[in-house]
Amino acid sequence: MARKPGSEGHEGWDEYAAFYDWENARTLGRRDVPFWRAVALASGGLVLELGCGTGRVALPLGRAGVRLVGIDRSDPMLARARRRLARARLDGQVGLVRGDIRALPFPASAFAMVMAPYGVLQSLLRERDLANTLAAVHRVLCRGGTFGVELVADLPSWDEYRRRVSLKGWRRVRGGAHVTLVETVRQDRVRRLTIFDQEFTERRGHQRRRRRFALTFRTLSVPQMVRRLEKAGFEITRLIGDYRGAPWDARAEAWIVLARRR
Numbered sequence: 001m002a003r004k005p006g007s008e009g010h011e012g013w014d015e016y017a018a019f020y021d022w023e024n025a026r027t028l029g030r031r032d033v034p035f036w037r038a039v040a041l042a043s044g045g046l047v048l049e050l051g052c053g054t055g056r057v058a059l060p061l062g063r064a065g066v067r068l069v070g071i072d073r074s075d076p077m078l079a080r081a082r083r084r085l086a087r088a089r090l091d092g093q094v095g096l097v098r099g100d101i102r103a104l105p106f107p108a109s110a111f112a113m114v115m116a117p118y119g120v121l122q123s124l125l126r127e128r129d130l131a132n133t134l135a136a137v138h139r140v141l142c143r144g145g146t147f148g149v150e151l152v153a154d155l156p157s158w159d160e161y162r163r164r165v166s167l168k169g170w171r172r173v174r175g176g177a178h179v180t181l182v183e184t185v186r187q188d189r190v191r192r193l194t195i196f197d198q199e200f201t202e203r204r205g206h207q208r209r210r211r212r213f214a215l216t217f218r219t220l221s222v223p224q225m226v227r228r229l230e231k232a233g234f235e236i237t238r239l240i241g242d243y244r245g246a247p248w249d250a251r252a253e254a255w256i257v258l259a260r261r262r
C-alpha cells in the first residue's frame with residue numbers, strides 16, 4: 001500500500017540537498033566536529049557514520065586521518081559528499097555507500113565505532129525502524145566498540161509558527177544567488193513528531209526558483225534512547241551535554257549518548 005507523503009523520515013532530503021550546506025553554515029556550522037573527531041580517533045579503527053549526508057562531518061574526520069565509511073539513502077546528498085571528497089583527495093580515506101540505515105549492508109563486527117550525529121536516528125519515525133537500526137548497528141560494530149548518538153535537544157518545546165522567514169542570504173553558486181528560507185514548524189503531539197515545512201526561494205537576476213518540501217523528526221529523549229540502547233545490547237558509558245564533554249542534564253544544549261557494544 002502506498003504511504004502518505006511525510007510518513008517516512010527519509011523524505012525531503014533529496015530536495016534539501018542543494019541548500020543543506022548553505023543553511024548549516026548559518027546554524028550548527030562545524031561546532032560538533034571536534035567532538036566527533038576525538039571520539040573517532042580514540043576508536044583507532046574503521047568508523048561508520050549513519051546518514052553522512054553531504055560529508056559535513058565525514059570530510060574533516062577524513063582529513064584528520066580517520067578511516068570512515070558514510071552511508072546515506074539520499075543520492076543528491078551523497079553526490080555532494082562525493083564531489084567534496086574528490087576535491088580534497090580524500091576519496092581513498094572516506095568511502096560512501098548508498099543504503100538504508102535500517103538494514104546496514106556490511107559484515108558483522110566490521111567497525112570499531114559507529115556514529116549517528118545531528119539527530120539522524122530521529123528520522124526513523126516508527127519504533128520498529130529504530131529497533132531494526134539499533135540491531136543492525138549492534139551487528140556491524142565489534143565487541144567493545146563505541147556507538148555515539150546525538151539527539152536534537154528538546155524538539156517538543158520548539159515553538160510552532162507559520163511561514164516565518166528564518167534565513168536569508170547570498171549563496172555562492174555560479175553567478176551567485178540570493179536565497180530565502182520560509183519555514184513552518186508543526187508539532188504532532190499525538191504521534192510525537194515535529195514537522196518542518198521548508199520553502200526555499202532562490203533568485204538569480206530575474207529568475208526565481210522555488211523548492212518546497214517537509215522534513216519530519218521523531219521526539220526522543222535521552223532516557224528513552226538509553227532504554228532502547230540497553231535493550232539492544234549496549235552499555236551506556238557517558239551522557240554528554242555539550243561539545244566540550246560536559247555532563248548531560250535535561251536542559252543541556254547538546255544531547256549525546258556514548259555506548260559500548262556488549
Ligand SMILES: C[S@@+](CC[C@H](N)C(=O)[O-])C[C@H]1O[C@@H](n2cnc3c(N)ncnc32)[C@H](O)[C@@H]1O
Binds near residue numbers: 009102118124
Ligand atoms: C541531519 S542529516 C545529517 C547529515 C550529516 N551526518 C551531518 O551531520 O551533517 C540526516 C541524513 O540522514 C539521511 N537519512 C535519513 N533517513 C535515512 C535512512 N533511513 N537511511 C539512510 N540515511 C537516512 C538523510 O538523507 C540525511 O542526509
